[in-house]
Amino acid sequence: MPSVHVIGSGVSGLACAYYLQKVGCDVTLSTASSGCDENCCSWWAGGMLAPFCEQESAEPLIGTLGKESMAFWRQLASVTKLDYCANGSLVVAPARDQALKRSFERLTRNHQRLDHAQLIALEPDLDHFQQGLFYPDEAHIQPRLATKVLWHELGRMNVILNTEHYLDEASLVNARNEYDWQIDCRGLAAQSELDDLRGVKGEMLHIYSDEVRLSRPVRLLHPRYPLYIVPRPEQQFMVGATMIEANTSRNATVRSVLELLSAAYVVHPAFAEAEIVEIGVDIRPAFNDNLPKIRxxxxxxxxxxxxxxxxxxxPALARRVSDIITNDYFCTEVVDANYP
Ligand SMILES: Cc1cc2nc3c(=O)[nH]c(=O)nc-3n(C[C@H](O)[C@H](O)[C@H](O)COP(=O)(O)OP(=O)(O)OC[C@H]3O[C@@H](n4cnc5c(N)ncnc54)[C@H](O)[C@@H]3O)c2cc1C
Known part of the structure; x- marks a missing residue:
């Protein structure tokens, strides 16, 4: 089987290494980070697995990849300590913004309309919303735990792991000649070679409140500050996330933090007394059509x-990568036709 060098230990590099080792390749993973740490975009994600809600703004391909990836995470959770929470997600809007909810409902699928009684039967703390939309087939995971679990699995499967191994331009070329295949999963750091890759800044917070109980992700539709809240263990909540066209990951701005927290306060007034545990920022790597690609x-x-x-x-992209390497099979939906 071929030798493969994977670069990057964000979710994309970890998933590729995992799939390739599973199908029998001889995998080495090199990463600039210590393995799983805050130096990658994947650390700051919400971990929402929401292929149906995402239809509001994404192409159908995201739904296809999403459903396949969810099966991967569910399976991984059944054999590891990853927590796969499959209790759906909710969408709510303040009374004056019901038009936003109707529009969201039109653009998405696989949801149920909830009246007040049905809504509070699912989430009693959303008592002040009169209606909601429920997406029963959506799920969420803890992204940091997911990357740690994958990292641990790679070690167990005898993948060679080179940490704190930053590859500059020359070493990227040299490494490419050492292996049968090289898989570049450097996220935004690959911008110098993928000149149509851009950055979309995301700011998020972790807050702690022992007064709010939520058991599934909640999206708030709002004309200025749409946001989501993902419950984490021990009464923490991830509040996210801004979407700002920007290539740098400087600190979060006061405006963004104010807006995120104002929106959290709309979801539940008790969030006013929550403690801010962490404010995070990273840059999402994106192409012009906001679709992932294998080139x-x-x-x-x-x-x-x-x-x-x-x-x-x-995970769905990683499976396609392993098909390319082991079966020479090119799945045209994600392989960019402009790049042979
Ligand atoms: C606030 C926020 C919330 C988000 N919420 C969600 C969500 O709920 N659900 C979801 O699915 N997605 C979410 N995302 C998006 C998701 O986080 C990104 O799409 C994903 O993390 C990109 O992963 P990646 O592996 O491509 O890149 P990264 O995670 O950035 O990984 C890149 C890796 O490459 C390594 N590297 C870079 N350069 C070099 C080099 N020269 N040599 C060696 N190693 C190198 C880095 O160390 C790192 O390990 C969110 C993103 C943000 C910012």
């Missing part, structure tokens, strides 16, 4: 452009 240049594949769908798309 091939000789024996090198780039897996990139995961945008806001890293956890939703990475």
């Amino acid at each position: 091939r240049y000789g024996n090198q594949l780039y897996v990139n452009g995961l945008y806001r769908h890293g956890y939703l798309a990475a």
